[in-house]
Amino acid sequence: MGDDASTKGNVPISDDAAREDEMQYGSVGMSKEELDDKYPNRPRNHSKTLAFSDLYRDLFNPLNENKKQPSGGPARKKGPHGATKLSPHEQRRNIIERFITRWRKEVGNDFYPALRLILPDKDRDRGVYGLKENAIGKLLVKLIKIDKNSEDGYNLLHWKLPGQTAASRLAGDFAGRCFEVISKRPMRTEPGHMTIAEVNEQLDKLAASAGEAENLRVFEIFYNRMNAEELMWLIRIILKQMKVGATERTLLDLWHPDGEALFNVSSSLRRVCWELYDPEVRLEQEESGVTLMQCFQPQLAQFQVSASFQRMTELLRPTEDDPEYWIEEKLDGERMQMHMVNDPNHPGGRRFCFWSRKAKEYTYLYGDGLQDEKSSLTRHLKNAFAPGVRNLILDGEMVEWDMDVDKIVPFGTLKTAALSEQNNPSSSDSAGRRPLFRVFDILYLNDKQLTQYTLRDRHNALEKAVKPVHRRLEIHNHTVATGPDAIEPLLREVVANASEGLVLKNPRSMYRLNSRNDDWLKVKPEYMDEFGESLDCVVIGGYYGSGRRGGMLSSFLCGLRVSQNHIQAGANPEKCFSFFKVGGGFKAEDYAEIRHRTEAKWIEWDPKNPPSEYIELGGGEARQFERPDVWIRPRDSVVVSVKAASVGPSDQFARGFTLRFPRFRRLRLDRTWDTALSVEEFQHLRQKIDEESKEKAMTTENRKKRSVKRVKRELVIAGEDSSAPAEFEGPKSKVFDGLEFCVMSESLKPFKKTKMQLEAIIKENGGTISQRAEPGTNMLLIADKKVVKVASLMKGGGVDIIRPRWIRDCLEQAGGGFPLPFEEVHLFHATDELKAAAEENSDPYGDSYARDVSVEELREILADMPKFESTEEFSKGQFLEELEERGRGLNDMRGMIFQRCVVYMKEADEKDGRLLRKLTNYVRYAGGMCVDDMENEDITHVVIVGEDAMQIGDAADSIRRELSTRHRMPRLVSGKWIEDSWKERTLVDEEQYAVL
Known part of the structure; x- marks a missing residue:
């Protein structure tokens, strides 16, 4: 650096580094004097910052690839030559450590210019850009001079929609679609030389921009000096949608052992970088606590x-x-x-x-x-x-x-x-x-x-x-x-x-x-939503509210109608038993509707003369628990639908039980009082729910018992004693009822079973076993290997031998409800007649007409299919018209079940990326649209993806707040709604999948 370098203490600073340091004054909103006064010992880099291309090549791309690895399994594994293979988490830390080490060596100790690009959503010094995907798309269309009606222009401006070309796979990935469009007409093909400091300088200008003209000038600089991949990552930084698989906790911890602690008490990346630039110098005890006028991360x-x-x-x-x-x-x-x-x-x-x-x-x-x-x-x-x-x-x-x-x-x-x-x-x-x-x-x-x-x-x-x-x-x-x-x-x-x-x-x-x-x-x-049922009950009493609602009914007593047994014993058919009190969930319009329909029909409750002919309270006439202020005859009342957590015992209500945490859902104006829930109907419902709960509780125990039996049976088989009989547990199904089998060999992978295991499976599902093969009869001959007996039968000719996988397919399809027709894959050796019949049971490529093929089998079928391209342009409208003409509704097709759904997926946990990709594929394959921008007003469903209920709850709370100001609220459901809809081949009701 010689004579052209300035110095800071004994550390030489290049002119380029000094100029880059000056760029930060405006970025943090301070003059040079203010900055030096507040941070007199802040680090200065000895050389200019790394190129922005180094940031994405050495950090973003490796982290992105690392994110795709499965995170489960042991922390370390042995490689092919005995070397220890690092877990994805350790690999991620190594990637970050290498980049930080390079920065300290080649640039210096001021990591702030890089960290604010790595964690743009945590950077509190730079103002907001005021740019979302649509605005950036319009800027790029103008900048690159693309016809907005062209294919690329349309794909860029309608990035949420699937296109007709390769861009379709990037629907919903705005930055990815920008990359596809820009890579066709880049100003540079090789990575640019724009430094990280220069990128920050232009981003400061973008944040301070007063309008589209200034935004366009900044984007023009980026476009001229960056290639398509750099611009893709830059756009992700502007949108603050990095998702590279590394949290701020990991990054801050690797920069300095106290980095996370200081960020927790300051929420400032600048303080973390400028006060903790030396890993050997630890944070003092008093510096790791909350500070006045400095934002902290709360408990x-x-x-x-x-x-x-x-x-x-x-x-x-x-x-x-x-x-x-x-x-x-x-x-x-x-x-x-x-x-x-x-x-x-x-x-x-x-x-x-x-x-x-x-x-x-x-x-x-x-x-x-x-x-x-x-x-x-x-x-x-x-x-x-x-x-x-x-x-x-x-x-x-x-x-x-x-x-x-x-x-x-x-x-x-x-x-x-x-x-x-x-x-x-x-x-x-x-x-x-x-x-x-x-x-x-x-x-x-x-x-x-x-x-x-x-x-x-x-x-x-x-x-x-x-x-x-x-x-x-x-x-x-x-x-x-x-x-x-x-x-x-x-x-x-x-x-x-x-x-x-x-x-x-x-x-x-x-x-x-x-x-x-x-x-x-x-x-x-x-x-604690255990009960899960919506119950329709008749309102029998009301309670006045306080404050503004003084003099108005704000909560209601609901009852169960008398059962037929009581009526036959002489009870008034209009009598109801107090059941629960509900006041939560009502809207102003609900109160207004109830008031409108019950006006002048309420009667003041007289404790000395209770309306026992119509209403029975807990504790009887003597105690009158949960006594309402006013009551109403059931025939003059309304029916309300409520949801509760569970049913619990309570002497406060007439029948000794009540709903725990009831919440109003809606008025049932389509139901009359005499169709509301009765005591008898509720008892049946309660019994059903209790039985289901017991079944769930017994599931684990039953599985254990079955496992023990299976182990016992396999212990006999493992002895290789061909004379030992296979244990028969009794019939499981009747799929093979009336069929006689002769099993002549074991079965091979993937349905690997011994001969005795196959015989036991056949007997458990209604079939009978013979040890003597009789060709020419209705006996089914089963074999997967050319053992002596099989070879002898094949040599004699005129014999059909079926592979054991047919047994497996029969049992797996529809739970083993019926035997399947034979297909080519089921034939070990067959006559020409059976071969011809089997060919009719699958399409020309081997895809079965009668059963669902596995994923692996589907891969094999697709791999063997010839590749051809149609010269005719596909018309979606024409296709739908043809379907209607043929009398097939769209709901009959799995590929159309989500056709009217616009879905925003929210990961509750970074570990659920594989599940998110699967659910996204389901939605897109079935005609739906997945979007990455929750500000999209067309969203019909927000799907919380995850396995951990705690994290799902947190994600739901966050989403609900963001959606609270919308005029039309999308449905907030769990990922299981998509899975079950896919499984059932139709849109299932969202209610039971709602994330509350």
């Missing part, structure tokens, strides 16, 4: 899908001396952290900052000070803190509160309410909707971190530091409990109030940043 609540209440309380680790745990209502809002410091230079003397769980700043919305007239919250907090409080950090939930009804409004319009409060600072303090900050934790107080203290101690500090402001800033209440029995009544209460659920907390626990653990457990009624 999250865990949930146990199948755990009982007893198990949940055990997970909270109670002790004999301290058996307590806390129960809080789970709020339906947005997780928020509030930072406050005394600042004499700020109007009002206090300064505030707000961040969401995802590190998005909302100070602009909720206010930065006590005199911020545009704030929707902080201007109301003049008296919210105790004297002597200089600074603090609060953790809580920002909810929308409706003052008119004095209750929380479901999440979805919180920001609208905050903006309304901003724009109307003089609005009434007792009406309308406003943001309310419900605080449940304090992590910092008067220059002291509190995360290392117990929740109980933190809550004591919170109560002393914060003075609640009515319906502006309040401390979230909790219930102290010591046993599992306390959970159900509270859960019933929150369900009745249409709330989210509960959170159980260990008061002895410390606060753990960016962690989801058993110290906080969330409980939702939907997690």
Whole structure:
């Protein structure tokens, strides 16, 4: 570098590196002086950054290939020459470590320019681009000068739709489709020389762009200096859709041992790179905690899908001396952290900052000070803190509160309410909707971190530091409990109030940043959906609400109609028994419809003269449990459809049982009161569900018993004693009923069975066995090897010998319901007559007309098929018209079952990539469309793909929030809906697959 190099201490810095360093000033929104003042010891690179092409070739592409490997199995395996083969996880770490090592050696210790491109969704310094797929597609069409009506132009602008060419396989992959289009007309074919720093500089300009003209200039620079593959990865960076299989936890940990810890307390890639550039220098204890005015990653609540209440309380680790745990209502809002410091230079003397769980700043919305007239919250907090409080950090939930009804409004319009409060600072303090900050934790107080203290101690500090402001800033209440029995009544209460659920907390626990653990457990009624049935019951009573709903019926008592036995014994046919009380799930229009249909028909309940002729309550006339405020004759009432978690015993209701966590689904205006559920009908339904539960419980035990029997039988076979009889367990089916077999040899792979095993299988399914072959009769001769007996029969001629795989195919097809016709693959040796008949049972390529072929068999068939191309252009419209003319509906074809579905797939776990690909193929093959952009208004179904119910629940919560503002909500279902629809060859009802 010689005389052309500047220096930083004793480290020579090239002119190129110095110029690249200056590029970062604007990128982080600071002048050189401010940057040097805040980070005086930040690292400087000695050389210019690597080429952007090195980033995708050495990191992105290898990680992408690594992601395709199966993740299961042992961590290490032996290679072909005895060498240890690394697991995919270890390979992934090696790829990242190699790139970091190269960067330190060839560039220097400032990894920030690269890391913000590797983790673009975590970069908080660069502003938003305001560009989605459609906008980028239009820019590329203009830039490359493609006719938008041409095939490539159409594919680029309609990237979500499958095309008629190779682009069809990239439908839904916008960056991949851009690569296909650009690679046909690139400015460069070889990788470009644009450095990572130069890419960041142009991305800063793109984020600061004021319109399409500026965007076009930036994209023109990229197009001229990058090849198609570079542009593909660049577009993924802009869209923040990398999905290379490496999480920020892995990347940060490999950059520095304390990288993840600092990111958890700061949410800043810049701090991680500039403060932790030397792996040998560890983070000080006080530096690894939360910091004022610096966003942190909050603790999250865990949930146990199948755990009982007893198990949940055990997970909270109670002790004999301290058996307590806390129960809080789970709020339906947005997780928020509030930072406050005394600042004499700020109007009002206090300064505030707000961040969401995802590190998005909302100070602009909720206010930065006590005199911020545009704030929707902080201007109301003049008296919210105790004297002597200089600074603090609060953790809580920002909810929308409706003052008119004095209750929380479901999440979805919180920001609208905050903006309304901003724009109307003089609005009434007792009406309308406003943001309310419900605080449940304090992590910092008067220059002291509190995360290392117990929740109980933190809550004591919170109560002393914060003075609640009515319906502006309040401390979230909790219930102290010591046993599992306390959970159900509270859960019933929150369900009745249409709330989210509960959170159980260990008061002895410390606060753990960016962690989801058993110290906080969330409980939702939907997690315990055992009953699963929608029940149609008649409304027999009503309860008045409070607040805005004072004087109005807000919840209802539902009953079971009297059974025929009671009627025959003289009971009033109109009598009903109290069954459950429901108040959750009703919309305003539901209340209005019920009011309209029952107006003037309600009668005030008189405890001294109860309407026993029509209604029977729990406890009888003496106690009258769950007594309603008003009652209605069943014939004048309405029928409601409800869903519940399960049925449980209760003396509060007439028949000694009730529904646990009932929730209103819809009004059944198509049903009259006398068609609603009766006691007798419900008992039958309950019995059926109990039997199904017992069957499920017995499945594992039965499998174990069958396994033991199978092992016993195979132990006899393993003795190679041909005289030992095969154990016969009794008939399993009648598929071979009336057929006589002579098994002359064992069967070979893939249906490998001994002769005795084959005979046992035949007998178990209704067939009879003969040890003497009789050609010319109806006896079926079975063989897979040319043993002496078989060779002798073949030499004599005129004999048909069938392969054992025919037995397997008969049993596998439709559960073994009928014997299949013979096909060519079933014939070991056959007469010309049987060969001709067998040829008629499969198509010219060997695909069976009578049975489903396996995947492997289908591969073999396709591999042997001749390849030809039709010169006629396929017309979808003409094809559909021909189907209708021939009287075949589209629903009869598996290839059309998803034809009206637009599906967005959401991976609950990165490990489920193979399952996601399979489900995506099902949808596309069956006429549906899969999209990668959840902003697409055409989406009909959002499918959560995964095996882990906890991760599915988290993914569903996230998706539900993003969809909450839509005018038309897509259905939120599990991946099993696609699998079962494919299996049944029709769209099955989504209700039982709904992710709640």
